[in-house]
Amino acid sequence: MKHFNWQAIIFDFDGVVAESGKIKTQAFANLYRSYGEDIVAKVVEFHTQNGGISRYHKFRYFQEYYLNKPPLTEAEEKQLDIRFSELVVEAVIAAKAVPGATELIQQQAKKIPLFVASGTPESELKIIIERRGLNAYFKEVRGSPASKKTIIAEILTKYAIQPGNVLVIGDAMADYEGAVANGTAFLGRVFPGDLNPFPAHIEIVPDLRELAI
Numbered sequence: 372m373k374h375f376n377w378q379a380i381i382f383d384f385d386g387v388v389a390e391s392g393k394i395k396t397q398a399f400a401n402l403y404r405s406y407g408e409d410i411v412a413k414v415v416e417f418h419t420q421n422g423g424i425s426r427y428h429k430f431r432y433f434q435e436y437y438l439n440k441p442p443l444t445e446a447e448e449k450q451l452d453i454r455f456s457e458l459v460v461e462a463v464i465a466a467k468a469v470p471g472a473t474e475l476i477q478q479q480a481k482k483i484p485l486f487v488a489s490g491t492p493e494s495e496l497k498i499i500i501e502r503r504g505l506n507a508y509f510k511e512v513r514g515s516p517a518s519k520k521t522i523i524a525e526i527l528t529k530y531a532i533q534p535g536n537v538l539v540i541g542d543a544m545a546d547y548e549g550a551v552a553n554g555t556a557f558l559g560r561v562f563p564g565d566l567n568p569f570p571a572h573i574e575i576v577p578d579l580r581e582l583a584i
Contacts, residue, residue, distance in 0.1 A: 377479075377537060378483055379530065379536070381537060382488070384496060385489065385491065386422070387560050388476070389469065390468065392562065399415060402458070406437075414433055420568075421544075422545060423489075423542075425492075426452070430443060460498070471582060472583075474579075475583040476509075480507075480508040485509050486509060486511050486512075486526050487513060489512075489513070490514065497512050513526070519546055519549030535556070537553075560576055561575045562577070
């Protein structure tokens with residue numbers, strides 16, 4: 372992966388560009404704290420194992436399978452979303468960059484189009500990226516409600532890029548599955564000390580420093 376000649380790179384955001392993966396985990400824990408530690412443990416485990424999936428999907432899943440309550444109303448879901456955003460947005464804006472990420476983005480943006488494909492709601496994601504001063508480097512910033520698979524497919528089609536010439540960098544199975552579904556290359560970022568969620572044949576890195584050469 373070190374000496375590459377990609378025509379485009381698609382980055383996940385949390386845990387790939389910003390060191391913000393743990394911030395989201397903590398926010399989910401805080402949101403469900405009033406239901407007791409057993410529920411919190413389940414929520415955190417599900418979130419950790421399903422990175423890159425929309426928070427709305429998670430809210431609905433927790434409601435049905437962990438809380439055994441009727442489906443969330445639109446108003447209830449919006450309320451959860453507002454509280455979650457309040458817990459995470461400023462913290463994500465302030466989070467450290469993944470080592471090497473800023474350098475890699477700045478270097479490659481001069482040569483090829485760069486994109487973000489994230490599970491974060493798109494409007495929120497755009498604010499975060501703008502506030503972090505990264506807006507100018509990305510051709511497009513895409514988030515939920517579209518899935519990773521759909522976002523990647525739409526980028527490939529819109530910019531007429533051959534999938535084999537595109538690298539997707541992600542830290543979750545949703546990123547990997549989106550890459551596989553579209554036939555792109557994939558590099559996994561695994562935070563040092565965390566379990567590797569990817570199949571054994573997938574190349575992984577502890578950060579992006581070795582790519583920023």
